[in-house]
Amino acid sequence: MNPPRPAAAEGSTHPAPARPLPGAEPPQRGARAAFDREIEQLEALRHEAHTDLASTLPNRRHFLGRLDTTLADPGAAGAALLIVRVLHPDGLPRRPEAVHRVVATIAGVLGAYPRHVPGAFAGRLNESDFGLCLPASGVADETAATLLRALRALPAAGSGAVELVIGGVDGLFDESVGSALAAADQALAHAEAAGPSCIEIHRAGELDEAPLGERAWRARIDEALAGNRASLGEFPVQDRDGCLIHLECPLRVQLDVGGPFREARRWLAMASRGRLLPRVDLAALELALLAIARDGRPRCVHVSAASLLGAGFVGDVAQRLASSPAARGRLWLEVADGTTLARLLPRLREAGAAWRRHGVRLGIEHAGASMPSLARLAGIGLDHVKIEARFVRGAEAEPTVRAFAGGLVALVHSLGLQVIAEGVDDERDLAALWSLGFDGATGPAITARAAGSAAQTMSPS
Numbered sequence: 001m002n003p004p005r006p007a008a009a010e011g012s013t014h015p016a017p018a019r020p021l022p023g024a025e026p027p028q029r030g031a032r033a034a035f036d037r038e039i040e041q042l043e044a045l046r047h048e049a050h051t052d053l054a055s056t057l058p059n060r061r062h063f064l065g066r067l068d069t070t071l072a073d074p075g076a077a078g079a080a081l082l083i084v085r086v087l088h089p090d091g092l093p094r095r096p097e098a099v100h101r102v103v104a105t106i107a108g109v110l111g112a113y114p115r116h117v118p119g120a121f122a123g124r125l126n127e128s129d130f131g132l133c134l135p136a137s138g139v140a141d142e143t144a145a146t147l148l149r150a151l152r153a154l155p156a157a158g159s160g161a162v163e164l165v166i167g168g169v170d171g172l173f174d175e176s177v178g179s180a181l182a183a184a185d186q187a188l189a190h191a192e193a194a195g196p197s198c199i200e201i202h203r204a205g206e207l208d209e210a211p212l213g214e215r216a217w218r219a220r221i222d223e224a225l226a227g228n229r230a231s232l233g234e235f236p237v238q239d240r241d242g243c244l245i246h247l248e249c250p251l252r253v254q255l256d257v258g259g260p261f262r263e264a265r266r267w268l269a270m271a272s273r274g275r276l277l278p279r280v281d282l283a284a285l286e287l288a289l290l291a292i293a294r295d296g297r298p299r300c301v302h303v304s305a306a307s308l309l310g311a312g313f314v315g316d317v318a319q320r321l322a323s324s325p326a327a328r329g330r331l332w333l334e335v336a337d338g339t340t341l342a343r344l345l346p347r348l349r350e351a352g353a354a355w356r357r358h359g360v361r362l363g364i365e366h367a368g369a370s371m372p373s374l375a376r377l378a379g380i381g382l383d384h385v386k387i388e389a390r391f392v393r394g395a396e397a398e399p400t401v402r403a404f405a406g407g408l409v410a411l412v413h414s415l416g417l418q419v420i421a422e423g424v425d426d427e428r429d430l431a432a433l434w435s436l437g438f439d440g441a442t443g444p445a446i447t448a449r450a451a452g453s454a455a456q457t458m459s460p461s
Contacts, residue, residue, distance in 0.1 A: 039371045042407040049400035052124040055107035063123025065390025068177045074264030078137030082168035083184050084130040140170035144199045163196035171204040218274035220255050229254035236450040237442040240434040246298040251284040281307040289324040300332035305340045314351045321358035328359035337367040352381025378415045385412045389423025396428035409437040
């Protein structure tokens with residue numbers, strides 16, 4: 001550091017340089033600096049709330065929340081779940097540095113997968129178990145073998161240092177987190193029975209759809225859309241007073257005439273491969289506009305990144321909005337946060353300008369993983385942000401989760417947007433989120449509350 005310059009002596013003809021007064025910094029620069037500090041603090045809170053500090057991997061709650069999101073992703077083509085188990089953890093050396101070395105070694109090997117395999121993620125499930133989710137089917141056996149070799153090649157977890165087994169389940173598709181974990185645990189039990197360094201991979205239950213090629217899938221989806229064999233689901237989004245903000249309306253498609261209407265997770269990946277997403281999104285939009293005209297209730301549908309980036313899609317939507325004046329102020333459209341969001345910002349600004357003239361409310365869903373990503377949403381014509389369930393689950397019981405959720409509310413509100421919590425499944429969490437200032441919420445807790453209110457309204461006095 002440079003030493004301080006002495007003040008000028010009294011009567012000097014060279015006065016000391018003027019020092020800037022506090023607050024004399026240009027307002028825009030000062031506001032930006034404060035905003036950047038807020039972003040940094042929120043990133044630190046997110047890390048603390050969702051990280052196992054000993055391993056630096058995501059903690060169990062965050063890992064399972066992301067697994068839930070992955071398994072429910074309608075665009076996913078399948079997944080695999082591997083669990084690395086340390087056998088006899090009580091037998092590890094009691095020296096803290098030895099335990100830390102083993103944990104760090106396993107975490108380092110597992111943590112390499114998300115860096116090199118897009119969509120993969122790892123986490124620490126408990127003292128002895130570490131999880132790895134792979135965003136594809138058919139690779140669990142090979143990955144588990146590679147993983148075990150890598151771990152045993154490192155001194156801290158190698159032969160004689162610690163005993164490991166790996167169990168897992170491959171071909172996960174449209175499964176719950178509970179069933180995926182149960183299948184992986186069963187595989188782990190078989191691996192443990194076989195002894196140290198054993199691997200057991202089970203296959204998820206066979207899909208009830210017969211295997212089809214890409215061309216056949218495209219034909220089925222195309223015929224369903226052309227034949228108007230599609231419908232919307234309806235899940236309430238409410239404010240703290242129980243008033244309806246809008247209905248979330250995912251599209252369902254009847255793949256076979258007379259058959260059930262399938263949720264998007266059954267067919268959306270193949271629609272994406274067949275480049276049918278603009279048609280899918282326009283079908284959902286048209287159904288929502290018809291439903292709004294019928295009963296006046298506000299509805300929200302998803303718009304894919306592929307559709308938004310496609311030529312003519314913004315204009316196609318605007319044309320349909322112009323011919324549906326009854327939907328003014330009652331239609332919400334959402335785009336998912338993710339790796340393509342930065343690329344979407346110019347098109348989102350264009351869409352916002354075109355669609356808001358017709359009263360559309362435009363927002364981002366599945367947000368919360370990146371504070372810089374949220375910060376970029378300022379001034380592009382959005383109305384709301386929906387925070388992914390894994391970032392708010394546990395808000396009542398976990399102070400760090402609550403602090404992070406509160407920081408998210410402050411950030412999103414500072415951008416002039418509403419903030420809505422997704423997938424809230426616990427009444428206590430819901431109460432905590434209301435106290436933090438969330439403007440709305442959706443999920444099982446809200447659905448149950450809405451059903452209870454409807455039953456009370458219908459019951460005789």
